[in-house]
Amino acid sequence: MKHVVKIMALLVAISSIWVGLLQTSIIPHSHTWLLPIYFVVSLGCYGLLMVGIGLMRFPTCPQEALLLQQDIIEAKEFLKQKGIDVGSD
């Protein structure tokens, strides 16, 4: 099944629940009409939250830059000995 079909099916399921809620009166109608808006807004908030959390917890590795520099020096030494041209790029 294509992925978009899955997403559509999910949306159809959610919509039918919403329509069902409109027809029966479990929740007062004033609230029911606003449910789609609540849904979209909470989805947006969830997205922003995930971005914010991810940004705060973004893994960085400053020590890797140093290690890389050391590796480069080591590599250049070896390669120069073997006669490989390691002039500046």
Add this chain to the structure above:
Amino acid sequence: MEQRKEEKNKYSIIIPTYNERLNIALIVYLIFKHVRDVEFEIIVVDDGSPDGTQDVVKQLQQVYGEDCILLRPRPKKLGLGTAYIHGLKHASGNFVVIMDADLSHHPKYLPSFIKKQLETGASIVTGTRYAQGGGVHGWNLMRKLTSRGANVLAQTLLWPGVSDLTGSFRLYKKSVLEDIITSVVSKGYVFQMEMIVRASRKGYHIEEVPITFVDRVFGSSKLGGSEIVEYLKGVAYLLVTT
């Protein structure tokens, strides 16, 4: 039994290059330093670099052997996807590793890719910069923000099953790479996304290992407005066609 299986595995490391005369030598040294007790070959797919990258590769072949370093050039810049396909044609291993030539991908992670695959029997092992143990250096706040935003968007819409969609440090079973690459049409980093999403849709077993990514292109903003548009179009395309 396990010992015999390991001895029969061979890893073909495909490295597309364009103007990487220094980096290719460094990366070859580092690969040989870190990948031990494993049979491998390095396939350099150079797109007609004017800076003499191919000459350096030939010198490396003298040092390390022509059976270990294969130079399979192309006449000009023809794109990443076709570079992998070209490299695949010359790959004699049953596993293929793809990685960047500019040392943003460090060969010291190659053993962890190999180990992960042997432990889990996965079809694909992809490096992730975003998991615990991984990381990025050289990105400013804006870059991190767009990366994070792009990732959340793609996760929400595509449910890919991997944490790092645009990464290009990956180990594939050769048959799996051959299977997926023929159905991929995107270019650039959307290509990498399409590869992993299509693999996920086809039900291939995908594992991740944390990697560190040192961005060496300091100061150059690779994320302009056009890149963002390209990305959104790519996600929309993947949403509908995979």
